[in-house]
Amino acid sequence: MADNAKLERLKQQIQAAAEADAKRMIEDAQQQAAAMINDDGERRTGQTAMLSKVSRYEGDLRKQIAEARYIADRKVLMHRNNLVNGLFEDIKKELEDFVSSDSYPGHLEKCVNIANRTRSLSDPVFVYCRKADLELAEKALERFGVKPQPDKNIHIGGLMFKYPVKGIFLDLTLDSAFDDEREAFSARSEMQL
Numbered sequence: 001m002a003d004n005a006k007l008e009r010l011k012q013q014i015q016a017a018a019e020a021d022a023k024r025m026i027e028d029a030q031q032q033a034a035a036m037i038n039d040d041g042e043r044r045t046g047q048t049a050m051l052s053k054v055s056r057y058e059g060d061l062r063k064q065i066a067e068a069r070y071i072a073d074r075k076v077l078m079h080r081n082n083l084v085n086g087l088f089e090d091i092k093k094e095l096e097d098f099v100s101s102d103s104y105p106g107h108l109e110k111c112v113n114i115a116n117r118t119r120s121l122s123d124p125v126f127v128y129c130r131k132a133d134l135e136l137a138e139k140a141l142e143r144f145g146v147k148p149q150p151d152k153n154i155h156i157g158g159l160m161f162k163y164p165v166k167g168i169f170l171d172l173t174l175d176s177a178f179d180d181e182r183e184a185f186s187a188r189s190e191m192q193l
Helices: 001-100 105-119 133-142 174-187
Strands: 126-129 148-150 159-163 168-173
Touching: 001 168, 105 133, 105 159, 105 168, 126 133, 126 168, 133 148, 159 174, 168 174
Parallel strands: 126 148
Antiparallel strands: 126 159, 159 168
């Protein structure tokens, strides 16, 4: 029996030592797991902070790009406007040269014929021209017995016809043609940003 008691004590000692080893191993594993969880939490916190910095940096870059694009678009628009203004100043100069040429009286004659086809010049009509064109307009209108009147709003040239009874207004001035072309040119979609 003594051997059985010794064997039982040995068994209990081995079991106690195994339980102590198992308990120590479990505690070590729990500590390692806690350390890993803590490291993972710190890493995730670091990643979150880094992602936040990256997001702010991307936002700042998008803002800088948008500002640079706005400035570039404004420069392009200003340059385009300067080109358009220069182009139309050249066109206006050519129109003024045309008005001073020998071809201009023929143009006034064409305006009179267009107006007569649109609405007879034998109807009550008022014809307007720039003051410098009074003599030329009188020659073009003399067969209809109509006297032109000066209009301070006509700067380049041409004629304007007003039929008061019918409420018809026919603008054949170079001024309105110039303004219409400039507006149409600016309205073309391929010319816009």
